[in-house]
Amino acid sequence: MTTDLINDAPTPAMASSALTVDIRAVDPARDSKNIHVWLTHPRAHYWQMTHLDESGVRDYLGAVLDSADENGWVGSVDGVDCFYVETYLPSTLIPHDVVPTGPDDIGMHLLVAPPDGDGVRGLTNQIMAEVIDFCLRPIERGGRGGRRVIVEPDVRNTAILEKNRAAGFSPVSEATIMMGEERKRALVSVCDREDFEASELVALLNREDVEVVSSDDVHLASLAATPDTYSHLNPDTFAIAQRHLVAKALSEFAHERLIAPVPATGQNAGPNDWILKIEDTGPKDAGQSEDAAEFPDGGCVTYSFTARVLPLEHWVIDEVSITRRRGDTQLGLDAQELVVELQDALDIPENLMSTYLEELASTLASSAFKLAEAVKGRRPDSTDLLTSDFQSTEAAMTEGHPGFIANNGRIGFSLSDYRKWAPENGRTTRIEWVAATREHSQLSLGQGFDEAAHTDWALSAEERELFDTRIRSAGRDPEDFHLLPVHPWQADHRLAISFAADIARGDLLPLGAGLDEHQPQQSLRTFFNRTRADAPYVKVALAVQNMGFLRGLSPKYMRDTPAINDWVAELIGTDPVFGDAGFRVLRERTALGYTGDVYHRTQETNPHRKMLAALWRENPLTVLEPGQQVVTMASLLHRDHRGVAFASELIRASGRAPEDWVRSYLRAYLHPLVHALLAHDLVFMPHGENLILILDDHVVTGAFMKDIGEEVAVLGHRDLPGDVERIRALVPGEEKALSVFTDMFDGVLRHLGGILDADGVLSSEAFWILVAEVLDHYEAEHPELAHGLAGDVDLRAERFAHSCLNRLQLRNTVQMVDIGNQAESLLYAGTMRNPVAR
Template sequence: MSTLTGPVAARAVAPARLAPDAVALEPVDPARDAATLHRWLTHPASAFWRMGHLTAADVRDYLADVADDPHQDGWLGRVDGRPAFYAETYDPARVLLAGVHDAEAGDLGMHLLVAPPPHDPASRVPGLTDAVMAAVVRFCLAPAPVGRGAARVVVEPDVRNRAVAAKNAAAGFRVLREVEVTDGGHTKRAALSVCTRADFAASPLGTLAGRDGGPALAPHLRAELAEHAHRHLAAKALAELAHERLFRPEPVRGDSSGGARRYALALDGVTYRFAARTFALEHWVVDPASIVRTAAGDGAELPVDALRLVAELQPLLRIPDDLVATYLEELSSTLAAACAKRDRELTGASPQVPELLADLLPEEVDAQEDDRLRADAFQATEAAMTEGHPGFLANNGRIGFSLDDYRAYAPERGARTRLTWLAARREHTHLAVGDGLTEDGLYGGELSGAERAAFAHRLAARGLDPADYLYLPVHPWQWQHRVPITFAADVARGDLVPLGPGADEYQPQQSIRTMFNRTRPERHYVKVALAIQNMGFLRGLSPAYMRATPAINDWVAGVVDGDATLREAGFGVLRERASVGYTGDVYHRTAHPSAHRKMLAALWRESPVPRTGPGERLATMASLLHRDASGRSLATALVRASGIAPEAWLRAYLDAYLYPLVHCLRAYDLAFMPHGENLVLVLRDGVVRRVLMKDIGEEIAVLGERALPPGVERVRSVVDDDEKALAIFTDVFDGVLRHLAGILAVDGVLGEDRFWAVVADVVDRHGAEHPDLAPRGGTGVDLRAPRFAHSCLNRLQLRNTLQMVDLTDQSASLLYAGTMANPVARAVDVPVAP
């Protein structure tokens, strides 16, 4: 017996014109339907059924046997009430394919016979076979009682039946392999094929059978979502590039309302007009809805398109010609992510500010439940962030991710995944551990006993000695795209041995390659190499660079833990306790370094969860700059829910965040990279009580000549006092606080004058409490100076979107656009101390 046959060759390509409701199926009645099926089966078009020799009585007996068999069923199909086809469904594990097909739960076999075409071509119905095929597959897949509830439909047509092969393909069937099938004494070479619900929905016939226009393969890429994303990114481009003085919008005389002014920016061929408010530090808040783009000639209004805006700005931005497309691709990825983020918020898949606030203001629960809720709230906030870095335009580049990768691994998706583990031959791999930690202690804490036993067993089963290997976690994307391809030779010779996924589930963080343990939240973060291009860097990890990481972290932790001022402020660091990196590949043998040397390494960082107590909640500091799909600010919500005055709320935050950073810089020449993703806030009752700094090994610097342990020397970067001050001016004032000041001012929570007055008070308090560290006589880190150098982030990415800065000499990589007025400058510039 074959699958679909009948008159497909005569009208296989005709478009379907039958409504889905015109086609219906009912159980076959052998007595009633035998004569009809006998006429169909004896027609030459039904030759592949091999039943043309049967009499009408034989057909009746055959149909009765099918009806009596509990493992198969016969169905008469009607079109507009008239008999038009016959279908059979069967259990392929018990009928026909037993021993041939490895049936899975939910598999359902199917045969289809369409009535032969009428002799008169004018009587033929265009698209009949398409409509019938679509209806039968839909019937097989539809849940009971409407259909048969199959997970997959299985067919086995004769390989010679090309017309059927084309029809099956149109319905989404995928050929698994060719098999020999015997039925009724006849053996055929069959194309064993399957079709899932997803296969059918994505197929041409599945689209014709549906009522929703076909599969939504990228449902976030819709016009209304893209319109919002384009306006958001265009507003950000106008604001941040104006902030970096790449152009100067001109105010429209006499045109202002609600605190905002109208501005115009004339470019070659187009003019942009928009409403914006401006604040200290040349901070612009552009209203996305107000942006109007018009043609220079006739003034016709044009669509607002963030990508076109960058192309139109190119004469001013001066992106290198060979990198323009790369930058636009990163911006396109950022646009796509913005569409997806908004879609998730609007559909309720991602929490908005009221839900986040509720998580951060917990009710009293028992200690064990509080631990769980703390980790859940922390990760819900982490995944809810929509902006990425507040200053960069192309901040969600992720070049290398497919759509499936985005759904699986993008932080805002909040999905869980398992890391893939490799065994790396010890002689080619370096493991560095921090003070008080051993190799056994590391792996014993991060891997369960069952995992370690399984890994050792898998190595031994290959004839390898587990003692010769170290365990290296890799991102699942890195495993799929890099390890078996880029490092194929290393895997083949056994220097890298894939061990499979670990047991614990992890959630990607805002920094994308850092993974939080959801199964055991008290365990370490794992930071892994991820060879995608994202925000100015290929996100790898250098084994050589990370050898000193645990030692650097131990030194920083020692400084922080040993300082009474920092202890009182509750300031802490999340140490990177261990690092591992593989260097046995050929890329480490080439004359010049390359990104390929940064693809197989990982580190383990302390989790903040064990550092918190009852009633405390954790949140990424990026959340203070977050607005949801309705425009609500989480910072504003926290201030209003805290029950204290806005200035008191701000002071508590700055005492926990700014004050310790000022102290580290003045007391130890120690500068961190304190942007939103690198700080974890510890809140109680909606108020920031203390902060925990992370990403120590790669992003701290000692900016002076003070003595350092030998293994820590690489972090030294000697600069003058003015450049030291930029660790606060650029990274804190300009990188974080100007954005927060703008949010609170726009929301009517706290005017910017009062905001910066509180900032000045915190800076002055440090000077008063530590007079020996305060600037004097023109020396020292003076944070109340009248002006400071305007260091520009987007200019770095525009100059080289592949590598914004040289990590070994970041100071020399910086780009400046003159100086900016300091919002906490003294009213009169006088010496601070005699």
């Protein structure tokens, strides 16, 4: 069958194209070579045939050709073979109770060849439309004569789910489907001729004013028209976000021993099958009570899933396997409902329950938005990140904190705020500035800085001239003020309201937006300057509730921040162990805070005291060697919308053995931080956002530590300068060791080891052997420091206290810990076996 896409009347979707598409029956002898290349490409992993050689593909196609229930077809565009289609009798694959099917229904699988170079713009969308038309077109006109097309893609295949939705498919139900000896969790969906012709895909291809991005099976056409504000909140996309967050919640709640799944029993239960039964103990209205009486076990809810439990009680859950039932009734997955079902077990205070649920809602909405943008080709995948620049990688992160469930709360942001200032959108903005009288503000300067040097560093010459002009036009003298940057959200929501009196009496003079473009970082309130290559980061206050805190910045802390940074930098810079590991700090060189407001005259501290302050931090790009690349360490825990891990892609691209790659990473990350603790009683907050990794040929060779002023501590009695004394926190040796056990082992390495194990790159056992190897080497090199300066730290202890993050947020989602006394705020769940115990 040959169709000229510009003239074929039955397919209005083709009106704007001039490509000729041919679909013919598969010929195993002729087609196995091409189809083998397509099926074994990483993008085709959902076909579960990447392991086949060409002979195996030929045998597979022969079996399809000989089958009475399925047919294979090869498609070409302008004479070049570039896609493979299978049509089949749906009743042979899809359970009848999921979709009752008849002889006029037709099942369909589509595989588009990986693009050659940049590909053809819009090609995949036109192929998709042609194949659906082929399935629905009457037999006498060269089609398959289907009444409906039925598809059953893997629920994890977000790209094809979105493409199906755009083509007019409506989801019916999730179902477990056997593919040979393998099972998959599928989203069964249907589409008839009317659905297809009314679809977004047909409308898109009929438009001549739309630029179509393309070119492979994970990209969807991007509408040039104004986007639908709520388009990411469609059922298909949100269901994927829900499934992912439910999997994470089950995993992390089990890790923190808030829930206790038990092995599944029964004839069909496998060794990795688990059950979580939740008794229906929550409040019910009359209708709910009656419903519960109809079910066994009083209406309790049961979660079933497949999972492996790795060291550090790390649950690697197969998202596809999760089901939720009440009695025999299967229910949809819903992260907020899960928390409500678990409210007693999670021990969330009733007065904070709705706040936590709102943070979950925001986290889900953020995930859905990022997913929808990714399947439209608007976000880089893990392969793209191998060659992306620093800030593209920063904006590509999707997960947030790997341990916290509600990690994208951002309560206070509207949808338009989210689109402008959420770091994952990668948009730039111009920071607002306010002039603060010197009498009520303090500028703190690090070593080697005077005020003129600070001003030259923090602002461009054009900005300084602009703001001086605006101050003079207000009848004031620029010499009477310090220039303070303010987050645009903060300026809009707080400056003219919370600080109205300060503006009225002239202590604060709003100056408007600066001229430099800044990009928000993962930490939400930090900006990277995209206009001036040598400019510093700037960190500002942001009165938005996110992950257990209002994201303020304390003027009191800012006074000592440069001095603390200089002291830490001097210690790091003069110890050769750090230099040998490629470990450096990004100093916060200058800081500024305003204290003239009434909130600073109350008897006790309050969040309003932390609404007008800023610090300026060094830029890592100014000290890189030629050829080096930098990425946020959070990227090592990143999976893209296809499920592909960036860490696994880095190892593949490096050409190094996985063991060697991990050794190099641990040498740059774990080794220097262990040395800081054991040799100096110095600890940082070393989570993914706080380190920037240096890559040489995709291998980690060094690291920058940042966020020093607020998140560093000295845990011993060593001498400290007076202006550094506030970072001292005397704790016993077991608590000192938690800076490694909790912050690095549990907070970072547990997740990375799980990713590499799940991807088949490196087993978890081998991973933790490499971690132990780092400690062995350190002890061999520094035997006198193996147990720290006071001899009270044992990093090879059999067990350690299990400090839990989600328990903190669940206890108080508004303020997780007392910043001034964090150790006393921690919550524990017994002890945990040390994976590197002697």
